[in-house]
Amino acid sequence: MPQLNPEFFVSQLFWLVVTFSFLLIFLWRISLPRISNVLKKRERKISEDLTAAKELQLEAEKIQESIENKLKQARSDASEMIKNSSITLQDKVQAELAKVDKELDVKINKSEETIEKSKNQSLSKIEEQINEITKLTLSKVAEFEVTEDEIKSAIKSSERSIN
Amino acid sequence: MAAKDSPLKQFEIIPYSKTEVGSYDISFTNSSLSMVITVAVITLFLTLTVNPRSLVPTRMQLISELMYNFIAQLLSDTVGDNGKKYFPFVFSIFMFVLIGNMVGMVPYQFTFTSHIIVTFALASVVFIGVTILGFVNHGIKFFTFFYIPGVPFYMHPLLIPIEVISYLSRPISLSVRLFANMLAGHTLLKVFAGFVVAMPFFTGALPLVFIVALTGLEILIAFLQAYVFAILTCLYINDAYHLH
DSSP: OGGGOGGGHHHHHHHHHHHHHHHHHHIIIIIHHHHHHHHHHHHHHHHHHHHHHHHHHHHHHHHHHHHHHHHHHHHHHHHHHHHHHHHHHHHHHHHHHHHHHHHHHHHHHHHHHHHHHHHHHHHHHHHHHHHHHHHHHIIIIIOOOOOHHHHHHHHHHHHHHHO | OOGGGOTTGGGOOOBSSOOEETTEEOOOBHHHHHHHHHHHHHHHHHHHHTTTOOSSOOHHHHHHHHHHHHHHHHHHHHTGGGGGGGHHHHHHHHHHHHHHHHHHHSTTOOOGGGOHHHHHHHHHHHHHHHHHHHHHHHGGGGGGGGOOTTSOGGGHHHHHHHHHHHHHTHHHHHHHHHHHHHHHHHHHHHHHHHHHHHSOGGGGHHHHHHHHHHHHHHHHHHHHHHHHHHHHHHHHHHHHHOOO
16 A cells, blocks of 8 residues: 555655645635635625614604604694684674774764754754745735744744644 | 556655655655645635625635635634634645545546545644643643543543543544545545446446446545544644633
8 A cells, every 4th residue: 555655754744744834824824814804894894784774764764753743743733723814814804894883883873963964954944934934925915014033933832832 | 456457556656856855755746746736726716716805705705705604613613712713724724635635536636635644644733733732721730631520430540541542542533534535435436447447348337327426425525524624623622722
């Protein structure tokens, strides 16, 4: 068996030491650090991405929450505004109605006054004309001249007796 | 069977040049060439594939990373955090044995792992290194490694020699396991190859089928033995840290 022939033992050991030492030092110093660097870099990148994703998700949740809050706020604001405006509208309508009422009252009063005045006026005119007619009738029919004061007192006394 | 057809002829060492230092013969042989090829393959592969250092690995870079992670996992499983220091050594041993075995599977290539002197030297490095490590970590207490607690006292005269012998036979078992596997596998392949030539007519196809199957088996064994060598190295390192 060639394995047991010690002729090349020293040569084999020598080359084994040379090649294996070279391999060990080369891997230790050059190859393995490179691979471990790549692996570390990847791990770091992955964990960074994961934390970034988590942060973004939190942010998105926050934004969602604020949107919902704003919507709620807006809804309550809108209902508040509707309520307020309906109340003010009612107030305005009532105020306007009251104003119109007052104006109408004033107008009615005025017109009543005017009516009263014209009535009085026409009444006094009637009296005068009665006086006139009486005077005329008396002077024409009885050729009897009477002063106005006499006529007035006569009418008044007749009025009294009627009453 | 004639000497030139011997299945063991493949293990013969052929010097390419005669080099002597003092009285020592350190000629460059086919065995040395095989070692140089192995080291060249490992270093070039691990360096060139990882050269782009891309975050998303290429297929070749992935192979290097998988090998790295495989041994790193093995070491952390068996030794734990203490093992990180020995990672380059265990990785080198694993790759050296693995690629040495694989290079040996190439036809006409010499398999240096089928030589007991090579495997014994590798195993001795592990054994001596681990023993030194044990004494560095535990001092004289390292001898309690041979004392098994919880055993009746009258068993100790028997158990301590057994423990010592099993400890001392570690380099032998480690080296012979690898050497014998490689020797047997390659011899078997050669024997069947001899049958292919020797058998008449088309019956030679039958051993050829066996050769194909055995080649697959040999590749499996090449990986398995490298793995066994690496995991035993890890276990021995672990023993140097944790006594019984």
